[in-house]
Amino acid sequence: MARDKFLYVLALPGLLYFLIFKYVPMWGIVIAFQNYSPYQGMSGSPWVGLEHFARFFSNPDFFTLFRNTLAINVLSLVLFFPLPILLSLMLNEVRHMVYKKIIQSIVYLPHFLSWVIIVGITFLLFSTGDGAINQMLVAMGFDKVDFLTNKNYFWGMLTAQSIWKDAGWGTIIFLASMASIDPQLYEAAKMDGAGRFRQMWHITLPGIRSVIIILLILRIGHIMDVGFEQVFLMMNGAVSEVADVFDTYVYRLGVKQGQFSYSTAVGLFKSVVGLLLVIGANKLAKKFGEDGVY
Numbered sequence: 001m002a003r004d005k006f007l008y009v010l011a012l013p014g015l016l017y018f019l020i021f022k023y024v025p026m027w028g029i030v031i032a033f034q035n036y037s038p039y040q041g042m043s044g045s046p047w048v049g050l051e052h053f054a055r056f057f058s059n060p061d062f063f064t065l066f067r068n069t070l071a072i073n074v075l076s077l078v079l080f081f082p083l084p085i086l087l088s089l090m091l092n093e094v095r096h097m098v099y100k101k102i103i104q105s106i107v108y109l110p111h112f113l114s115w116v117i118i119v120g121i122t123f124l125l126f127s128t129g130d131g132a133i134n135q136m137l138v139a140m141g142f143d144k145v146d147f148l149t150n151k152n153y154f155w156g157m158l159t160a161q162s163i164w165k166d167a168g169w170g171t172i173i174f175l176a177s178m179a180s181i182d183p184q185l186y187e188a189a190k191m192d193g194a195g196r197f198r199q200m201w202h203i204t205l206p207g208i209r210s211v212i213i214i215l216l217i218l219r220i221g222h223i224m225d226v227g228f229e230q231v232f233l234m235m236n237g238a239v240s241e242v243a244d245v246f247d248t249y250v251y252r253l254g255v256k257q258g259q260f261s262y263s264t265a266v267g268l269f270k271s272v273v274g275l276l277l278v279i280g281a282n283k284l285a286k287k288f289g290e291d292g293v294y
Contacts, residue, residue, distance in 0.1 A: 032265040045261075052265035061249065069245040072231075073223045075159045081219055083163055084170030085212060089200055091171060092178050107168025118161055119233040123148065126157075149238040158230060173215065174208055181207040213290045221278035224270040246270055 001008060027042075032052060034045040056062060087107065094100040110118070125132050126147035134144040147153050181203065189199045228247035235243040246266060254263025282292040 029264060029268050031261050032268045034261055036261040036264075038260075048261075052262045053269065055262065056266055056269065061244070064241070065244060065246050065249050068242055069224055069226055071242075072155055072158055072226050072245065075155055076162055077219060077223070079159055080163050080167065081216065083167045085174055085208075087167055088171040088174035088178065088208075089204060091175060092204065093196060093200070104168075104171075107171065109168075110165045111169035113165065115165075115227070115229040115233055118165055119230070122157065122161060122234070148234075149236060151239045151242045154234070154239045154242050158234065161230065161234075162227075173211060177208040177211045178204060210291055213285050214293055217278060217281045217285060217293050220281045221274045223277060224273050 030042055031045065033047055033049055034042070035048050036042065036045045091100060091104060094103065123131070126134070128134055128144055128146050128148070131147070133147070138144060147157065185203050185207075186199055189203060194202065224246060226245045226247055228251065231243060231245055232248055232251070235248065250263040250266050253259045253266075278293065282294065285292040
């Protein structure tokens with residue numbers, strides 16, 4: 001520590017952030033095992049053990065919430081996760097640096113838009129009344145489609161929004177990983193007659209495989225998390241059956257109805273499932289010879 005003291009000082013703000021905002025608040029999970037009252041505090045509230053968990057698992061809403069959360073995340077994992085990899089491979093093949101930077105800037109920009117703006121754009125495009133898409137359908141002789149109030153389209157709409165917003169931003173890590181691949185490997189492959197696709201398949205993809213595995217493991221750990229703001233803004237009465245997820249449920253019962261202990265138990269359940277999934281996925285990755293997260 002004496003030798004690298006300046007590096008530790010440089011890391012101090014990040015360590016303090018995790019300590020203050022991630023580890024210290026974990027003390028609050030004790031209220032999941034209490035009938036917490038703000039007037040009595042954590043030290044004075046009565047302990048009830050696993051009562052809130054039993055209530056949650058026996059609630060008919062549990063299966064609906066679990067189904068919706070899992071379905072949205074599986075769709076995101078299957079359709080969204082591979083796209084930044086594919087986009088990174090395509091960007092890596094662009095040799096003209098000016099064009100490459102312009103394309104990168106364009107695909108990065110949606111990440112900096114808030115979900116309020118993105119949902120607003122979605123309403124302007126897909127609303128049944130004056131939506132641009134429905135206006136085009138009518139002009140071509142087709143009937144209007146209830147994109148926003150038909151529950152059959154809701155999960156697809158969320159996935160499409162996530163892809164448009166963050167697919168470009170997700171390429172940053174993969175492009176950085178590709179930049180670390182030894183250029184001599186590509187030169188040797190060219191001498192052996194390998195084309196661009198062969199180089200991509202046999203050099204680029206294996207070169208970023210460890211990064212893909214790590215990000216996949218971390219993504220699996222968030223399979224119980226759905227962006228609250230996105231779902232909350234897109235939800236309406238017509239699609240609530242397929243839109244209600246753990247995050248909106250916690251908000252409705254914890255914030256609006258003041259059931260702090262019960263909503264904390266729901267949040268703790270999500271966190272434990274995420275932890276178990278990360279541990280399981282990491283062990284599976286190690287069995288296949290990958291480094292994993294730890």
